[in-house]
Structure formats: structure tokens, C-alpha cells
Amino acid sequence: MTRLTTTLAPWTDSTLPLLARGYAWLPDRMRATHGGPVRTRLLGRPAIALRGPAAIGFFYDERHISRTAALPGPVLDTLFGQGAVHTLDGDAHRARKAMFLALLKDEAGAAALADHVVLQWSEALTGRDGGRRVVLFDETALILARSVCAWTGVPLSDEAARQMAGDCTAMVDGFATLGVRHWRARAARARQEDALAALVRLAREGEELAGDSGTAFEVVAWHRDADGRLLDPHTAAVELLNIIRPTVAIAWFAVFAAHALHRWPSHRDLLRKDADGHYARAFAHEVRRFYPFAPFVGGLAATDLTWQGETIAKDTLVLLDLYGHHHDPELWDAPYRFDPQRFVGREPGADELVPQGGGDPAHGHRCPGEDITVALLATLAAELAALDFDVPEQDLSIPLSRIPTRPRSGFVLTTARQDPRGTV
Numbered sequence: 001m002t003r004l005t006t007t008l009a010p011w012t013d014s015t016l017p018l019l020a021r022g023y024a025w026l027p028d029r030m031r032a033t034h035g036g037p038v039r040t041r042l043l044g045r046p047a048i049a050l051r052g053p054a055a056i057g058f059f060y061d062e063r064h065i066s067r068t069a070a071l072p073g074p075v076l077d078t079l080f081g082q083g084a085v086h087t088l089d090g091d092a093h094r095a096r097k098a099m100f101l102a103l104l105k106d107e108a109g110a111a112a113l114a115d116h117v118v119l120q121w122s123e124a125l126t127g128r129d130g131g132r133r134v135v136l137f138d139e140t141a142l143i144l145a146r147s148v149c150a151w152t153g154v155p156l157s158d159e160a161a162r163q164m165a166g167d168c169t170a171m172v173d174g175f176a177t178l179g180v181r182h183w184r185a186r187a188a189r190a191r192q193e194d195a196l197a198a199l200v201r202l203a204r205e206g207e208e209l210a211g212d213s214g215t216a217f218e219v220v221a222w223h224r225d226a227d228g229r230l231l232d233p234h235t236a237a238v239e240l241l242n243i244i245r246p247t248v249a250i251a252w253f254a255v256f257a258a259h260a261l262h263r264w265p266s267h268r269d270l271l272r273k274d275a276d277g278h279y280a281r282a283f284a285h286e287v288r289r290f291y292p293f294a295p296f297v298g299g300l301a302a303t304d305l306t307w308q309g310e311t312i313a314k315d316t317l318v319l320l321d322l323y324g325h326h327h328d329p330e331l332w333d334a335p336y337r338f339d340p341q342r343f344v345g346r347e348p349g350a351d352e353l354v355p356q357g358g359g360d361p362a363h364g365h366r367c368p369g370e371d372i373t374v375a376l377l378a379t380l381a382a383e384l385a386a387l388d389f390d391v392p393e394q395d396l397s398i399p400l401s402r403i404p405t406r407p408r409s410g411f412v413l414t415t416a417r418q419d420p421r422g423t424v
């Protein structure tokens with residue numbers, strides 16, 4: 001198919017259409033160019049959006065794209081934090097990223113975190129009387145906040161765990177809007193950064209905190225950057241939140257998993273019979289493919305570039321379309337069919353499934369938390385399939401105009417009442 005490129009007049013800025021149309025904005029523009037690059041402006045800056053496996057290779061070549069100064073302040077002040085690993089390039093990025101990879105790309109560590117989640121899930125849901133009305137999104141965010149803070153070695157009272165869960169979801173919920181949600185996200189980030197920076201200072205002064213030695217908290221608190229210096233306590237807090245906040249954000253995928261089980265209940269039996277966990281993993285991959293979460297990633301052209309004959313001037317904002325990639329009929333058979341079978345018996349290729357970025361996490365900005373995400377999502381999907389619950393009447397629509405989106409109701413369920421004879 002011939003690829004076309006749209007060129008917009010410089011005064012045509014797509015920021016408002018993006019805010020208004022959300023996930024649909026870029027795929028619609030891509031459709032008009034038959035998947036070819038889309039030229040536009042965002043926040044007044046010239047931008048080009050790319051899609052597909054070749055574009056992933058191009059985008060994740062660090063000679064092409066730089067991240068320093070690429071992310072707008074409102075996104076840093078809510079989602080990632082100022083000075084975060086997301087904003088670094090070259091040696092500074094490699095040194096910081098190595099810390100995340102050592103902590104997060106560890107099978108035993110991911111399994112230990114999943115054990116925390118199973119324990120918290122059973123205390124919150126399976127180990128309680130039936131007949132409870134639960135908003136799954138809120139409950140899962142709390143389960144994940146308690147689990148990841150225990151795993152990271154951040155001591156939290158029950159009240160502080162609730163605050164952490166609410167603040168982490170607020171940070172994610174408010175990064176792509178200018179309204180009330182945005183200001184709530186800023187306040188949430190400021191509160192948690194201050195609290196964690198204070199903990200880092202205490203640890204450096206020799207205070208004994210609750211965690212064992214070797215925890216993620218200890219590693220981040222004592223991490224030395226490429227310049228050989230400890231992170232200032234505030235940046236250490238930002239990076240601790242870059243472990244805690246996205247782990248809590250797996251609650252978005254958990255409600256999508258519940259949505260899929262409700263809409264296509266046959267997967268429930270397959271998960272219940274899944275002794276080796278292979279189907280749960282395939283199911284987790286398909287949830288990450290099918291449902292919308294990160295719409296795209298972006299960086300700045302590090303120099304004048306050429307992409308498939310298109311010139312891209314230095315400092316142009318280059319976007320890589322993630323959501324559109326997963327629904328592109330040239331890349332997926334029946335992309336709008338929810339079908340975990342796509343991933344049964346195989347792991348997806350590195351640049352095939354990219355909800356958390358593409359390329360090699362060791363050399364680029366791909367998410368280092370992908371193994372943890374898949375492990376926790378598979379665990380939560382299996383727990384959900386095993387739980388007996390009813391789904392009362394509610395609004396389960398998922399508005400594509402909202403970033404990030406989720407079923408509007410947060411997925412309300414009522415746990416089944418236990419039969420006095422012990423059967424359900």
C-alpha cells in the first residue's frame with residue numbers, strides 16, 4: 001500500500017485534538033496516511049509520528065532519539081518526576097538504568113513480589129465473608145501498593161498504604177489532562193516525593209528501617225550515578241516512586257482482565273484449569289495488547305534524520321504509536337478479537353508486543369518492569385478467575401477519549417456468599 005504523509009500548516013497544532021480524542025487521535029491520523037508517518041505539531045513543536053517494527057528499531061536507536069528535554073514539565077510533575085531515568089541519555093541513562101534492571105529483571109524477585117500479591121489478595125478478597133461489594137480497581141491498587149512497598153522495603157502504616165495507593169493512581173490518572181485530575185496528580189506526587197525523600201535521609205543517617213538489607217529501597221538510597229555521587233534524596237524518592245507507582249498502575253490492567261473475563265467468560269475455565277500458568281501468561285500478554293494504556297512514547301530527533309525518505313529535522317518531536325501498533329491489521333490477524341491463543345506456547349518477539357516500549361531494555365528506554373507486570377497480571381488474572389463473584393449492573397464502557405482509560409465503574413463486583421456447608 002502507498003504510504004502518504006500529511007503535512008499540516010505550522011499553526012495547526014494537534015494538542016487539543018489529542019486531549020479531546022485520546023487514544024483514537026493518532027490511529028485515526030495514521031489511517032488517513034495508510035500507516036505512514038503523520039506530521040503535526042504538539043505543544044507548538046513540530047512532531048512526526050511513526051509506527052511499525054522498522055519504526056521501533058529506528059526510534060530506539062539512541063543516536064536518533066534523545067530523551068533529555070523531550071518530556072513536557074506537566075508530565076514530569078505528575079507521572080515520572082523531575083530528574084527521572086526517563087529523562088536521561090547516554091552514560092547517565094546507562095548507569096541509572098542498570099540499577100533498575102538489576103532490581104527488576106530478576107525472576108526470583110518477581111516471584112517474591114507475586115507472593116506478596118497473592119497474600120494481600122487472599123486477605124482482601126478470598127479470606128473474607130462473601131456478599132461484599134468491591135470496586136476492583138481501588139481494591140487492586142491497594143493490594144499492589146501494600147505488596148510493592150513491603151517488597152521494596154518502604155514501611156507503611158495501613159493509613160499510609162491507602163494514601164500511597166490513592167496517590168499513585170492519581171499520578172497516573174492526571175498526567176494527560178489539564179483539569180482537576182492534573183492538579184490532584186501534582187499534589188499526590190509532591191506528597192509522596194517528600195515522604196520518601198525524608199525516609200532516604202533517615203536511612204543515610206543510619207536509622208534502621210523496616211526492610212531487610214538488599215531491598216530496592218536500600219539499593220536506590222545508596223545508588224551512585226555515572227558521576228560517582230549518591231542521588232540527592234529527592235531524585236532517590238523520584239526513582240523509588242518509579243518502582244512503586246507503575247506497580248500500582250497494574251491495577252489498570254487488572255480491571256481490563258476482569259472486563260475480558262466478564263465479556264468472554266470461556267477464558268475463566270481455561271484459567272481455572274491452567275495448572276502450569278502458561279495460559280495465564282498468554283492471557284496477560286493479550287490484555288496488554290488488546291486494551292489501551294500507554295498511547296505512544298516520544299523523544300526528540302537528536303540530529304537531522306531521514307526515515308524512509310522523510311526528513312526529520314533535529315529537535316522534531318518523534319512519537320512512536322504503541323496503541324495503534326497493537327490494532328494494526330497489517331501486524332495482527334483480527335486485531336479487535338480478544339484472543340490469548342496468539343501467545344499460547346510462545347513468548348512475543350521484542351518488537352511484536354510493545355505496550356511498555358520496544359527495543360532492548362538494557363540499551364534503550366524500554367520498560368524494565370515488564371517481567372514484573374506480566375508476572376503480577378498473570379497472578380491477578382488467575383486469582384480473578386478462581387474467585388466467585390457477581391457483576392452487578394454498572395457502566396463498563398471504556399471511553400477512548402480519556403487517557404488513561406478504564407471501565408468507567410472501576411469494575412464493581414460482589415463476592416459470592418459462602419454456603420454454610422462450605423460450598424459456594
Ligand code: HEM
Binds near residue numbers: 246250364
Ligand atoms: C502497569 C504497567 C506498565 C506499563 C503500561 C508501562 C509502560 C512503560 C512505558 C511505555 C515506558 C516508556 C518506554 C519508552 O520510553 O520507550 C516505561 C518505562 C519505564 N517503566 Fe514501565 N510500565 C509498566 C509497569 C512498570 C513497572 C511494574 C515498573 C517497575 C516496577 C516500571 C518501571 C519503569 C521505568 C523505571 C521506566 C523508565 C525506563 C527508562 O527510561 O529507561 N514500569 N514503562
